[in-house]
Amino acid sequence: MLCPGPPFVAPSRACDTPPFHSCQGSARVAASQLPSTSQTTTESSPGGQRFSCSPTLVNHAVTTGACLSLLPLPLSSPLFLLCTVHFWPLLTMRDPIPAPxxxxxxxxxxxxxxxxxxxxxxxxxxxxxxxxxxxxxxxxxxxxxxxxxxxxxxxxxxxxxxxxxxxxxxxxxxxxxxxxxxxxxxxxxxxxxxxxxxxxxxxxxxxxxxxxxxxxxxxxxxxxxxxxxxxxxxxxxxxxxxxxxxxxxxxxxxxxxxxxxxxxxxxxxxxxxxxxxxxxxxxxxxxxxxxxxxxxxxxxxxxxxxxxxxxxxxxxxxxxxxxxTASSSPMRSLLDDSKCEGNVSGVGIRGPASCEVGELxxxxxxxxxxxxxxxxxxxxxxxxxxxxxxxxxxxxxxxxxxxxxxxxxx
Known part of the structure; x- marks a missing residue:
């Protein structure tokens, strides 16, 4: 399973950059947002934080890494230009101003x-x-x-x-x-x-x-x-x-x-x-x-x-x-524990927040x-x-x- 690493760095085995907010990648998505037919992998970071990766976005990430691997080629290379233009939105869907x-x-x-x-x-x-x-x-x-x-x-x-x-x-x-x-x-x-x-x-x-x-x-x-x-x-x-x-x-x-x-x-x-x-x-x-x-x-x-x-x-x-939505509490969304662990809003300054993330x-x-x-x-x-x-x-x-x-x- 591959996820994008820090900006403009080819992806490595990841989803292991703790916390994922810091690498500012867009391939991590809430498990609750994935189609039911999607096969997702939930991994733990060295810091103990868990999240899921979407195969669709992971494929984009892999291809993005391939684009970046073409950097030794001249910038005018048709292959590099085609790859960059097609995946430019993915490359730029990060916060361009790093948080000090x-x-x-x-x-x-x-x-x-x-x-x-x-x-x-x-x-x-x-x-x-x-x-x-x-x-x-x-x-x-x-x-x-x-x-x-x-x-x-x-x-x-x-x-x-x-x-x-x-x-x-x-x-x-x-x-x-x-x-x-x-x-x-x-x-x-x-x-x-x-x-x-x-x-x-x-x-x-x-x-x-x-x-x-x-x-x-x-x-x-x-x-x-x-x-x-x-x-x-x-x-x-x-x-x-x-x-x-x-x-x-x-x-x-x-x-x-x-x-x-x-x-x-x-x-x-x-x-x-x-x-x-x-x-x-x-x-x-x-x-x-x-x-x-x-x-x-x-x-x-x-x-x-x-x-x-x-x-x-x-x-x-x-x-x-x-x-x-039917749940044990009318103030909660239909998010089970496994989905809450992967929810994008569950990984913040306090780490995973279980189903507390889904509370309303x-x-x-x-x-x-x-x-x-x-x-x-x-x-x-x-x-x-x-x-x-x-x-x-x-x-x-x-x-x-x-x-x-x-x-x-x-």
């Missing part, structure tokens, strides 16, 4: 206390995101704004200038997180194979990376919304609290699969920021703002209301399945449902406000023109 050992050790106590077993693997990305967004707010945006549009930026009062910089943070974050989420969604083979158990408790390093940067942004958003609540408003603060709570729950891991789906809410954010920038750049009521406003309404409706509601229904359905406590369900439902209701509220804003800017002008034409005709 000091940060892992530093966050283990907190992660164990909060039962967030994958948090140490991505705490560095939360920190990077948090500091990066502060860098944009306090240095990058002011510097570029003074260089590109000095007259307009310098004419702003302190409140508007801060709001301008915050919108640039939001803009850059949306572009980055959407790109990362879409890439993982379309290329992570293991994610596509997940059943309802995998969608609730599954974890892949690449999705954890996206989740980490999203958590870093929501942590930044929580601080800014609290610090400048008079500017952001209570709704923005509630959004930051709910988004951070739902995102952090994913580090149990729980709902990590859906976390990437909900990240796509941000596809409407660039349109929203452009709409705001138009007002500050004296483009209010322009055709550009009108077309952008149409794009904003369409993207917001499609991504947050339609797609978001659809994904909420799916996760509510999976939670209902987990709670009602009511407090977790309550927090997740309240957070997710609150965000959905906020989206519907904001959409109604957007419609009012667009009508306020463009409908009166059209009515005024119509009235003027009527007076002339009289």
């Amino acid at each position: 050992a000091p940060i892992v050790e530093l966050t283990k106590p907190l992660a164990e206390k909060l039962s967030l077993s994958t948090l140490p693997n991505h705490a560095h990305e939360i920190l990077i995101g948090f500091l990066w967004y502060h860098f944009i707010l306090y240095y990058l945006s002011p510097t570029l704004s003074r260089a590109i549009c000095p007259n307009i930026y310098n004419s702003f009062n302190k409140r508007t200038r801060l709001n301008w910089d915050i919108h640039w943070v939001s803009m850059i974050q949306a572009l980055l997180i959407n790109s990362a989420a879409l890439y993982v969604i379309f290329t992570d083979a293991q994610r596509k194979e997940m059943d309802w158990k995998g969608r609730l408790w599954g974890y892949t390093p690449a999705s954890g990376m996206v989740q980490g940067f999203a958590a870093g942004y929501f942590l930044w958003d929580l601080q800014i919304s609290s610090q400048y609540i008079a500017l952001s408003g209570v709704s923005a603060l509630l959004h930051a609290v709910g988004a951070l709570a739902v995102t952090c729950i994913g580090f149990r891991p729980f709902g990590n699969y859906y976390g990437l789906s909900f990240v796509l809410y941000e596809l409407s954010t660039p349109f929203l920021n452009i709409h705001w920038f138009c007002d500050k750049l004296n483009l209010t009521g322009s055709k550009f703002q009108l077309f952008n406003g149409i794009g904003l309404l369409i993207s917001f409706f499609a991504c947050r209301l339609v797609w978001g509601t659809y994904q909420s229904i799916l996760i509510y359905s999976d939670i209902y399945t987990a709670l009602t 406590p009511m407090w977790l369900v309550t927090i997740y449902l309240i957070g997710n439902t609150s965000l959905s209701l906020l989206n519907f509220y904001w959409f109604s406000q957007m419609i009012k804003a667009v009508r306020k800017r463009f409908v009166p002008q059209q009515e005024a023109k119509a009235n003027g034409y009527a007076k002339k005709s009289q």
Whole structure:
């Protein structure tokens, strides 16, 4: 049985790299996620941790090793290029930013206390995101704004200038997180194979990376919304609290699969920021703002209301399945001991967690449902406000023109 070793190292007998999270391979999957016809092998690592390997993914891993063994050939070799292109998604479905050992050790106590077993693997990305967004707010945006549009930026009062910089943070974050989420969604083979158990408790390093940067942004958003609540408003603060709570729950891991789906809410954010920038750049009521406003309404409706509601229904359905599946306890999923030993979420900072991994406590369900439902209701509220804003800017002008034409005709 072969599994991929550390990144860009040909696989060896493995599934024996302890813990498997550290090698960040994607060939280890939850036993509960494997088809019933699959023959899986459960092995123990030197550290005593046990997990199962999927034959399909193992075959990919072996072929990946073969690709890597071709490295002595010229990079232009047709065989090497064909092999690399075909298996590139597998090679890249790892977290490309290794977790520094000091940060892992530093966050283990907190992660164990909060039962967030994958948090140490991505705490560095939360920190990077948090500091990066502060860098944009306090240095990058002011510097570029003074260089590109000095007259307009310098004419702003302190409140508007801060709001301008915050919108640039939001803009850059949306572009980055959407790109990362879409890439993982379309290329992570293991994610596509997940059943309802995998969608609730599954974890892949690449999705954890996206989740980490999203958590870093929501942590930044929580601080800014609290610090400048008079500017952001209570709704923005509630959004930051709910988004951070739902995102952090994913580090149990729980709902990590859906976390990437909900990240796509941000596809409407660039349109929203452009709409705001138009007002500050004296483009209010322009055709550009009108077309952008149409794009904003369409993207917001499609991504947050339609797609978001659809994904909420799916996760509510999976939670209902987990709670009602016949078992000794209504709070547990149908995971027997052997499957729990191989569950991807069972190997974390505390090692294998038996069927405790499959538990679905009511407090977790309550927090997740309240957070997710609150965000959905906020989206519907904001959409109604957007419609009012667009009508306020463009409908009166059209009515005024119509009235003027009527007076002339009289």
